[in-house]
Amino acid sequence: xxxxxxxxxxxxxxxxxxGSLEPLGVLARPSTKTGWRSWVSTVDHKxxxxxxxxxALFFFFVAGFEATLIRLQLAQPNGTxxxxxxxxxxxxxxxxxxxxxxxxxxxxxxxxxxLPLQVGARDVAFPRLNALSFWLFLFGGVFLNTSWVIGxxxxxxxxxxxxxxxxxxxxxxxxVDYYTLGLxxxxxxxxxxxxxxxxxVLNLRAPGMSLFRMPVFTWMQxxxxxxxxxxxxxxxVALFLLxxxxxxxxxxxxxxxxxxxxxxxxLFWIFGHPEVYILILPSFGIVSEVIPVFSRKPIYxxxxxxxxxxxxxxxxxxxxxxxxxxxxxxxISVAAFSLATMFIAVPTGVKxxxxxxxxxxxxxxxxxxxxFAVGLVAMFTIGGLSGVTHSVAPADxxxxxxxxxxxxxxxxLFGGALLGLFSGMYFWWxxxxxxxxxxxxxxAHFWLMIIxxxxxxxxxxxxxxxxxxxxxxxxxxxxxLTFWNRVATFGVFVIGAGMLLFLYNIGASYRSWKAAGRxxxxxxxxxxxxxxWSIPSPTPEHNFDTIPTVHAADDFWHRKYxxxxxxxxxxxxxxxxxxxxxxxTGVHLPSPSYYPLVLAAGLPFIGYGLIFNLLLxxxxxxxxxxxxxxxxxxxxxxxxxxxxxxxxAAAAHEEExxxx
Amino acid sequence: xxxxxxxxxxxxxxxxxxxxxTNTGIxxxxxxxxxxxxxxxxxxxxxxxxxxxxxxxLNSFPGFENAEISKLGAQLFDIPFTSVSSFVLxxxxxxxxxxxxxxxxRDEQRMRIWLLATALLGASFxxxxxxxxxxxxxxxxxxxxxxxxxxxxTLTGFxxxxxxxxxxxxxxxxxxxxxxxxxxERAEALEIAGLYWHFVDVVWVVVFVVVYLIK
Numbered sequence: 001x002x003x004x005x006x007x008x009x010x011x012x013x014x015x016x017x018x019g020s021l022e023p024l025g026v027l028a029r030p031s032t033k034t035g036w037r038s039w040v041s042t043v044d045h046k047x048x049x050x051x052x053x054x055x056a057l058f059f060f061f062v063a064g065f066e067a068t069l070i071r072l073q074l075a076q077p078n079g080t081x082x083x084x085x086x087x088x089x090x091x092x093x094x095x096x097x098x099x100x101x102x103x104x105x106x107x108x109x110x111x112x113x114x115l116p117l118q119v120g121a122r123d124v125a126f127p128r129l130n131a132l133s134f135w136l137f138l139f140g141g142v143f144l145n146t147s148w149v150i151g152x153x154x155x156x157x158x159x160x161x162x163x164x165x166x167x168x169x170x171x172x173x174x175x176v177d178y179y180t181l182g183l184x185x186x187x188x189x190x191x192x193x194x195x196x197x198x199x200x201v202l203n204l205r206a207p208g209m210s211l212f213r214m215p216v217f218t219w220m221q222x223x224x225x226x227x228x229x230x231x232x233x234x235x236x237v238a239l240f241l242l243x244x245x246x247x248x249x250x251x252x253x254x255x256x257x258x259x260x261x262x263x264x265x266x267l268f269w270i271f272g273h274p275e276v277y278i279l280i281l282p283s284f285g286i287v288s289e290v291i292p293v294f295s296r297k298p299i300y301x302x303x304x305x306x307x308x309x310x311x312x313x314x315x316x317x318x319x320x321x322x323x324x325x326x327x328x329x330x331x332i333s334v335a336a337f338s339l340a341t342m343f344i345a346v347p348t349g350v351k352x353x354x355x356x357x358x359x360x361x362x363x364x365x366x367x368x369x370x371x372f373a374v375g376l377v378a379m380f381t382i383g384g385l386s387g388v389t390h391s392v393a394p395a396d397x398x399x400x401x402x403x404x405x406x407x408x409x410x411x412x413l414f415g416g417a418l419l420g421l422f423s424g425m426y427f428w429w430x431x432x433x434x435x436x437x438x439x440x441x442x443x444a445h446f447w448l449m450i451i452x453x454x455x456x457x458x459x460x461x462x463x464x465x466x467x468x469x470x471x472x473x474x475x476x477x478x479x480x481l482t483f484w485n486r487v488a489t490f491g492v493f494v495i496g497a498g499m500l501l502f503l504y505n506i507g508a509s510y511r512s513w514k515a516a517g518r519x520x521x522x523x524x525x526x527x528x529x530x531x532x533w534s535i536p537s538p539t540p541e542h543n544f545d546t547i548p549t550v551h552a553a554d555d556f557w558h559r560k561y562x563x564x565x566x567x568x569x570x571x572x573x574x575x576x577x578x579x580x581x582x583x584x585t586g587v588h589l590p591s592p593s594y595y596p597l598v599l600a601a602g603l604p605f606i607g608y609g610l611i612f613n614l615l616l617x618x619x620x621x622x623x624x625x626x627x628x629x630x631x632x633x634x635x636x637x638x639x640x641x642x643x644x645x646x647x648x649a650a651a652a653h654e655e656e657x658x659x660x
Numbered sequence: 661x662x663x664x665x666x667x668x669x670x671x672x673x674x675x676x677x678x679x680x681x682t683n684t685g686i687x688x689x690x691x692x693x694x695x696x697x698x699x700x701x702x703x704x705x706x707x708x709x710x711x712x713x714x715x716x717x718l719n720s721f722p723g724f725e726n727a728e729i730s731k732l733g734a735q736l737f738d739i740p741f742t743s744v745s746s747f748v749l750x751x752x753x754x755x756x757x758x759x760x761x762x763x764x765x766r767d768e769q770r771m772r773i774w775l776l777a778t779a780l781l782g783a784s785f786x787x788x789x790x791x792x793x794x795x796x797x798x799x800x801x802x803x804x805x806x807x808x809x810x811x812x813x814t815l816t817g818f819x820x821x822x823x824x825x826x827x828x829x830x831x832x833x834x835x836x837x838x839x840x841x842x843x844x845e846r847a848e849a850l851e852i853a854g855l856y857w858h859f860v861d862v863v864w865v866v867v868f869v870v871v872y873l874i875k
Contacts, residue, residue, distance in 0.1 A: 125688040195695045203682035203691060229699045237706030241814070250803060250810035252710070258717055259807050267706060632832070 029635060030592045033541075041592035043127035046539055048134050049113030050432060053425075055138055056106035062145065063097035064499060066090045068492055071456070075489040077477040087473035088156035089175060093145075095159030096179065099279065100186055101141040103413065106421045107282035108137075108193060111221045113432060115197055117532035117539065118218045120206025120548050125199040127590040128631065129192050135600030136189035143604040144182030147175050151611070155179035158471060160272065160323075161242070163253035163264035168246050174611050177246055180239045181607040187232050187239070188603075194228040197221065206531070208550035212306065215530045215554075216299060219306045220285030223313040227274040227281075235271035238264055247610055265327060269320035277316040279413060280380075281309060283420020284351055287373040290427050291355050293528045294370035295362025298554060301354045308347035308354075315344040325393050326400040334393045341391035348384055352377060367526075368442030372423030375450050379415025383408055386461065401471070404464025410457040419449070422502075430521040434538040435513035441505040448498030455491025459484035523579035529557040536582040542589055545580045593634060599627025693852045697859045704863050707818055708870055711811040718808040736799060737872050738792070745788035746868050749823070752781035753861045756854045766844040772837050775850075778857065779830040782823050789820050812871065819867055822860045829853050 030041040039047060069090050073081040082090060116124055124130045147154045155175035157166035166176045201214070201222050214222075242264070244250035251257045253264060292299045299305055321329055321337040355377050364370065386408040390396045399405055422445075429437050463484050468475060475481050513519070524533040534556045535544060552558050562572040605620025682688060759774035793813070796802075803813045833853060836842045842850065 126692065191696075191699060195692050195699075198695055199688050199691050202684050203686070203688050205683045229695060230702050233699050233701075233703035234706050236703060237710065240818075241710065244803075244810065244814060248803065250814070251805075251807045252714075252810055252814075254807070257807050260713060260717060263710060263713060267710075629832075 030594060038592065040597055041594050043123070043131050043590050043592055043596075044541060045112050045116050045124045045127065045130055046432070046541075046543075048130050049109045049111075051134055052105045052109035052112060052137070055134075055141070056102050056109060059097050059101040059105075059141060061499070063094050063102055064496065066094035066097070068496060070094060071489040071492040073473060074475075074485050076486070077475055077479070077482055079474050082473060084473045085153070085156065088158075088471070089154035091471060092156055092158050092161075092175075092179075093148075093154040096144065096155070096183075097141075098413070099159060099275070100183060101137075101144070103279045103417050103421070104186075104190065105137055105141075107221075107224070107279070107417075108133075108190075110217075110282060110286065110421070110424050110428070111193075111197055111225075114428070114532060115200055115218055115221055116204070117535070117543060118215045118530050119201055119204060119209055120531050120544060120550065121200060121204035122543050122547075122587070123590060124196050125204055126196045128593050128596050129196050131593065131596035132600055133189045133193035133196065135597050136192070136603065137186050139600050139604045140182050140185030140189060143185060143607055144178055147178035147182075151175055151178050160268055161264075162261075162268075163242055163245070164255055164259070164261055166242060166246075166264075167253055177243070177611045178607075180243045180246070181610060184236065184239050184243075185603050185607065187236055190228050191232050194225040194232070197225045198229065201225075206547050206550050208555075212303070213550055213553040213555065215285075216288035216302065216305050216309075217282075217285035217530075220281045220288070220309050223309050224278050224281045227278050227313055227316065231271045231274040231278070234267055238267035238271070241267075243610070262324070262327060262329070265324050266320070269323045270317075272323065273320040274313075274316045276412075277312050279417045280420075281312065283376060283417045283424075284309065286420045286424035286427070287355065287376050288351075289528075289530065290369050290373040290423050291358050291377075293427075293526050294365045294367055294373075295359045296365075296527070297358055297362045298529070298557075299354070300357035300360075301350075302553060304350055305354055308350040311347040312344065315340065315347070319344055322390055322393075322396070325390075325396045338391045338393045342388065345384065345388045345391075352381055352384070367426070368437070368439055368446055369423045369427035371443060371446045372419050372426065375446065376416055376419040376423065379411055379419060379450070379453070383411025383413075383415050386411065399464060401469055402464035403460040403468045403470060406470055407457050407460035407464055410453075410460070414453055414457065422446075422449070427526070428532075430525055430537050431532055432538055433510075434518070434520060435509060436521060436525070438505050438509045438512070441501060441508065445498050445502045445505060448494055448501060452491045452494025452496075452498055455494060456488045457491070459487045459491075463488075522575070524556075524575045527560075527575070529554040531556055534559075534578065535580045540582040540584060542584040542587040545583045545585075545587075548580075593631070595627050595631040595634060598630065599624055602627060687848060689852055690848065690855070693855050697855065700859065700863075704815075704818070704866070707811075707815045708866065711815045712870065714807040714811040718806060736796060736801060738795075739872055741788070742792065742868065742872055745785050745792075746864060748781050748788070749785040749861055749864055752778045752785070753858050755781060756857045760847065760851050760854050763842070763844055763847045763850050768837060768843070771850075772834060775830055775834045775837070779827050779834070782827045782830070782857075786820060786823055786827070789816065815867060816871065819860070819864060822863070826853075826857050826860050829856065 030037060039051065042048060069082060070087070073079040073087060112124070112130065116122065152173040153175050155161065155166075155171070155178060156173075157171055157176055157179065161176065161179055164170065166179075201218060205211075205214070211219075241250070241252040245252050245254065251259055253259050253261065255261055288299055288305055318340045319337060321333055322341045325334055325337075355373075359374075366374075386404070390399065390405075390408070426437055426442055429435070463481055466479075466481060468479070468481050475485070521537050523536050525537070526533075531548060531550075532539070534548065548555070556578070559578040560571065560573055560575060561569045564570045602620045602623030602625075605623065606617050607620075609616030609618075609620055682691075684691060686694075755774045755778040759771050759778060762768075762771035762774055796809075801809050803810060830853065833842055833850060
């Protein structure tokens, strides 16, 4: 057990300790380790990661339900399931939820859980900020979704919310205000998370863990967090401008006053295209961990994997206007962005080929995790190829706003990002929860997903090329679109069955594990390569008994295997001998805190206040202030760590982050 | 924030979080502040781009060439006044440096004086901005008047909000110093707050040039 001490020890230097000062505020520093209090006050990156995952999975079902409604509406010509207005709201919320409340936080779940483990750290650099990120994301997501109940309907402007179409004139309900304010709140969450994780990776690596010994997943997450750090402020500007227009009568998107309708598009896509890589790169990282383990070979071309990820991170900034070929941005811009779009396919292609080269000649074990990883490689290739076709601007002008685009981005986001995230879940489940997910059910889940996915989105290529428009709530029987739309609607139910099976699998696997007397899968059940497998499953609260010293890339694997005289890999140590025992003697952990929750809870009030009644801003602002100052003055429980005061600068900066 | 300022050397388990033991040699807090400021560059970059776009557009928008043009730029800006308030803000960076340096020299009394001076200079700048905003509104250039005014008030307003937050941080640190919570061993916390303050000043140099000086 970790030692939790309430009072700081006296300093050896004899200086007076500040820890005895009375804490400001009424919330004592909590010390519970079980029950719901331990979750709402936790600063443990693993618990926060799990909470991210659970919340994202919940929103996945919400957004999946919205997708089902869309497909039911389109199952036949002149569908009557949804009105045109409601249809706009449903497809908008489906997109916004899937992007901001499902894929991003699910990737954040893996980042939170794994980054400290993979670099050999006890926790992230700023544990309380980490909790703040989660609570802001949760409250932002809930705030966004309350628009259904108390906003007069969800936002109806599409996930890209083009202004001036999203202005008060064309969208008079409060839906778009929920969109702007909700995304501002989740944006603050992601910005703080990005800073936190970048500092963790750059500063808290174990001895010997040089940058080019880091696992590919860590590298991809580092690139992702950099992209988030620099792209989120751009959409923050756009969201503020739109908010000011809608709530305070500014003229940023008032075309009658000479405003430029392209301003929103540029700001949005300067964020929006890096966002595409923010969504996909975590999954690239996950399969780069899964494929080597289940091929029993190291990742092929590690430096190429890393540098292609970095290259994607840089080039992702130079292709945004390919979303705007139909906007009249001029022939030179179109030519430049066409070329850039073709070039960015190169590093992605490098990754695909390297994954295949990793599998080539490997002893492949087709576990569920591996199936999902291979599924990603195959499906993402289809989506990537249809993406390259968009760089051909004349063709893209035809495809813009058709179902061909819908097919493309579902192949990269569902076939890419989501399959990768599921692969990660099956792979790391025993590390997080101490038992495997059932493989039989898992494989059924995989096949239902892959079949349902292709049935749903494959036909959309054809529908798009036939000219079916996105975001139109119906079509006519004479359009000849009925057959493939029916196939797509059938497909969504196959996906739904797969997802319900996944839920069932979670419950069933847990029950059968419990019935079997909770057998431990061992620290390293898959004979893996990275540091998180060198510690017991489920991960002990303190992560590492002693921080490992790293001597090579895939250090843990090299502790298990060496070379014989012919240069072949041979076992040199049993796994039990090289893994840590989970003995926390002498480890001090950061204490839990309620203040991240308090601070985050203030922001939705400010949001509702801006929409309905400015008086509501007052309790919101008070909560934020209470959170910030309570945080700053919170007494520490660690003897050598009197940062009850030390948090001030950082906490005050967070206040700044949450405003600006 | 598992940061230790006086990590006892005996605690071997803790050296992964210890001060000065980070891989980069930069403390977590300072690195975080640099990253945050990098992010802020993009925020102000977006706002400045919007302002430049709309100033140009307003000039070329049919019907607005004569009617509204008189309400912006050289006619309305009081450049000597804003130059003085800009000078005041820049001087606050000097006092901030002196505050940090005083704390590093363990002179807490002088540190508090410079800290207060910095906050007061910042507050004078904000007072000047409030005066300027009210003057513009009285002249008929409100937030909602045209695309130029919306962009102008948003850009300078965002900067002003950053200064206000900076003042709050400085005053909080002043209060902490009075309580004895900001000793010389915490000089880096003040230095990090200073980084933020200098950044806000530098941004103002850019904003001042872009908004007031470039014709």
